Every structure is written in C-alpha cells, then in structure tokens.
C-alpha cells in the first residue's frame with residue numbers, strides 16, 4: 001500500500017483497544033481535528049487529537065487507547 005503523506009485524505013485509523021484486547025477503528029471528524037470512535041466490545045468512547053504525535057502513531061497503524 002502506498003504511503004499516504006496527506007493526513008487530510010485519511011478517513012480512519014486502526015486502533016488497539018487495550019480495555020478489551022481487540023481492534024477497532026477511529027474515524028476522523030468532519031473538522032479534521034480528531035479521530036473518534038468506540039471500543040467495539042465495551043463501547044467506551046475514545047478520541048485522538050490529530051497532531052504530530054497521533055500522526056506518528058497512525059504511521060504504525062495502531063494507536064493504543066488509554
């Protein structure tokens with residue numbers, strides 16, 4: 001898969017939910033300021049601000065929910 005350097009085109013990120021040890025997705029909000037979603041098992045909401053650190057995390061494909 002080609003590397004996507006334009007974060008504006010990224011619609012979601014894959015995340016690892018440590019609470020339930022499962023994978024899920026976080027979708028970018030329409031303002032493009034954060035990713036948000038819920039753990040697919042316990043429905044715990046999670047938000048990830050879009051900044052240099054989270055973009056670095058998405059380059060690893062997974063962001064650990066905390």
Ligand SMILES: [Zn+2]
Nearest residue numbers: 019020039042
């Ligand atoms: Zn959970």
